[in-house]
Amino acid sequence: MSEAGPDLVVAGAGGGLVAALRAAQHGLDVLVVEADPHHRRGNNTSMSTAMIPGVGTRWQRAAGVEDSPDLFVADVRRKTKGAGDERLARALAEVSPQLLEWLADTGLPLSLVTDFRYPGHSVDRCHTVEGRHGTVLLDHLAKAVSASPRIDVLVPARLVDVLADADGGVRAAVVETPDGDREEIPTPAVLLATNGYGADPELVARHCPEIAGAVYHGGENSRGDALRIGAALGAATAFLDAYQGHAALSPKSATLVSWATVMHGGVLLDLSGRRFGDETTGYSEYAATLAARPGATGWLVFDRRVHDACLAFTDFRQAVDSGAIVWADDAEALAKATGLPAGEVAGELTVAAAVARGEGLDRFGRTDFEAPLEPPYAAARVVPALFHTQGGLVVDGAARVLRPDGTPIRGLYASGGAAAGISGHGASGYLAGNGLLPALGLALLAADHVFHRTTEEGPR
Numbered sequence: 293m294s295e296a297g298p299d300l301v302v303a304g305a306g307g308g309l310v311a312a313l314r315a316a317q318h319g320l321d322v323l324v325v326e327a328d329p330h331h332r333r334g335n336n337t338s339m340s341t342a343m344i345p346g347v348g349t350r351w352q353r354a355a356g357v358e359d360s361p362d363l364f365v366a367d368v369r370r371k372t373k374g375a376g377d378e379r380l381a382r383a384l385a386e387v388s389p390q391l392l393e394w395l396a397d398t399g400l401p402l403s404l405v406t407d408f409r410y411p412g413h414s415v416d417r418c419h420t421v422e423g424r425h426g427t428v429l430l431d432h433l434a435k436a437v438s439a440s441p442r443i444d445v446l447v448p449a450r451l452v453d454v455l456a457d458a459d460g461g462v463r464a465a466v467v468e469t470p471d472g473d474r475e476e477i478p479t480p481a482v483l484l485a486t487n488g489y490g491a492d493p494e495l496v497a498r499h500c501p502e503i504a505g506a507v508y509h510g511g512e513n514s515r516g517d518a519l520r521i522g523a524a525l526g527a528a529t530a531f532l533d534a535y536q537g538h539a540a541l542s543p544k545s546a547t548l549v550s551w552a553t554v555m556h557g558g559v560l561l562d563l564s565g566r567r568f569g570d571e572t573t574g575y576s577e578y579a580a581t582l583a584a585r586p587g588a589t590g591w592l593v594f595d596r597r598v599h600d601a602c603l604a605f606t607d608f609r610q611a612v613d614s615g616a617i618v619w620a621d622d623a624e625a626l627a628k629a630t631g632l633p634a635g636e637v638a639g640e641l642t643v644a645a646a647v648a649r650g651e652g653l654d655r656f657g658r659t660d661f662e663a664p665l666e667p668p669y670a671a672a673r674v675v676p677a678l679f680h681t682q683g684g685l686v687v688d689g690a691a692r693v694l695r696p697d698g699t700p701i702r703g704l705y706a707s708g709g710a711a712a713g714i715s716g717h718g719a720s721g722y723l724a725g726n727g728l729l730p731a732l733g734l735a736l737l738a739a740d741h742v743f744h745r746t747t748e749e750g751p752r
Contacts, residue, residue: 297478298323298444300742301465303451303517306337307708307731308485309433310391313398314739316442320746323477324437325467326447327513332430335511336487336680336709337731340426341548341605343405343418344732345725346392347385351404351419359415361385371412371574371723372716377530381714383689384733391736392419400432407601408555410724411574418725425606426728450513454482454521454704462703481703481742483691485735488681488709489516490535496678499532502580503719505588509541509677518710522685525704528696530712534682536727537579537719539571540592541677545614548607549592549672551575556601557662558594559644560674563587565627565636567644570658576722579676591630592672593641595665616672626669641665680727682713691738705741707734 298321302308305326312322328334346352347364364385368376396402405418421428437443446467453466455476465477489495491514497504519529539560540549554560554571560578562568562585569581582590594602599617602608611617620626623641627634647654648661685693685706692700693711708731715721 299479299746300481300483300739301325301451301477301479302483302485304485304487305331305434305445305447306335306430306485306487307728308483308735309437310732311483311485311707311735311739312443313433313436313440314736315742316440318739318743320442320743322443324443324445325449325451325465326445327450328511329448331447332434333427336514336727338426338430339510340728341424341607342420342426342429342728343410343424343725344392344420344728345413345417345723346388346419347417349389349392349404349419351402352417355404355406355416357404357416359417363414364417367412367414367723368714372721375716376714376721377712380687380689383737384714384729387733387737388729391733394736398436400429407604408552410551410555411572412723423606424604451482451486451517451521454525456525460526460701462701481705483705483707483735483738484518484521484685484710485707485731486517486710487511487514488684489519490514490678490680492516499683500535500678500681503535503537503583503676503678506537506579506583506676506678507541509538510680514680514709518685518706522693522704522706525701526695527693527701527704528686529684530686531683531715531717533717534713534715534721535719536679536682536715536722537576538677538679539575539578539582540674542611542614542616542672543675544616544673545611547610549611549616549674550602550605550608552602552605553592553594553598555662556594556598557648557665558592558598559640559665560590560592561632561637561640562590563632565632565640567640567656570654570656572658572660574720574722577718577720579678580719582674583676589673589675591632592674593626593665594670596668596670597663598665599670611672617670618672620669620671622667623669626671630671630673641669680709682709682715682722682726684709684711684713687711687734689737690741691734692741705738707731707738
C-alpha cells in the first residue's frame, strides 16, 4: 500500500470482496474494512443459497437455455409490477455472464440450476455452487483475497465516515476500531458494500412495518451505515421499503427449510391446518403473508420425493439433521405430530393432491404442484423472516452513487443492500438472486470503473 493510501477502500467483506479481487487484478491497491470478525459465517453472503442469476452464460448455452437481457428485464418488470429499476436491471443482466465466468475462472465451481425454477424467473438462469450455500462462495473469495499481495484486510473495524474534497468527491475514508481509535485513510474511491439496514429495528419498523415483527436472519452489522454516510455526502435514496423476506425459516435449526420444497410440490398450512394462499408466488412476499396469520407460524408439508430432491441444499440438510422435520404415515398421524386439526389437514392434503392430478383448479390460483404429495408425509414448523433490505443509495450502471439531480459523487460507489436494488417496492418484487447479483455485479462494475478512472487520470 502506497503512502498516498489505497486506490480503493471496500467497506464490507461479503460480496464487496469481488471488487477487491477485481481491482487487485487490475493492479490497484485495496483496503477491505470489515466490522465483524466472524463475517465468513455471519454476513448475508455467507447465509445465502449462493444463487446468482446469469443471462446468456456458457452454462446456459451448454444446457440449451435461451436467455437475454430483454427477457431478464421483462421478468423484473412482471415481478415488480413495473416498479423495479429496469435501467439497473439491464446493466446487471449485461454484466452477469462476465461476472459468473470471471468467478469460475478464479476457481469457483459453478453450475446452472435446472432441477427446479424459483418464482418469477421464466428460464433457468440461477447459477450456484455445490451444496447451494453461501459459505462456499464466501470462503472462496476470502481465500483469494488473503492470497493477494495488493489487498489488505482490516478486521474488526468499521467505516464510519467518508470525507469529501472541495468539489464534493471522495478524498478519505475514516475507519474506527472497536477500542474507539479512528484513522483517516486517504483514498480516491470507496465502495460501500455494508448491506442494508435489516439489523436496525427502528429503521425496519419505519420503512417495512409489515415484516418488523419477524425474525431477522441476516448480518448483525447491517445497520444502515451506507444510508448515513451517503446522506452526509448528498446521495439520493430509493426503494427504502423494499426487502427480501422468507416464509420458511425453521426456528429449531435456525436455517431455511428450502423453498424448493414448495416448488417441488409442498404446501404451507397455518395453525388452523389450512392453506392460505398460492405458495408459489414467492418466498419473499409469502413471509409477510405468514406473519399476518394467527401465531405468525405455520407448517411446511411435503413428502419423501420432495425431501430427497431438496437434499442438494446445505440449509435443508441442516434442518433435517437438527430434527426439525417430523414424519407421519398418513394425514391423521401428521395432524397429531404437528398439533393441527386432523380434519382440516386431511382435507387440504386431499384437495391439493387432486389439483396436482389435474382434477380441478386450486382455489388460490396455484398452477404448479409438480406432483401430488403422497404418504408418508414430512412437515417442518416455519416462521417468517427478514433476510435483508433492498433499498438504499441510488447508483448508475457503473455502481457510482448519484445525487438527486443524477450527477455522480466522484469516487463513491455502492453495491448489494447498500444500493437501491431492482426489486421495486415491498417484498413481492424480489426474484431469487436479487440480493447476490447486485452485491457481486455492482462490486465488479465498481472495480472496473475505479480502474478505468485511475488509468485516465494517472497516478495520484
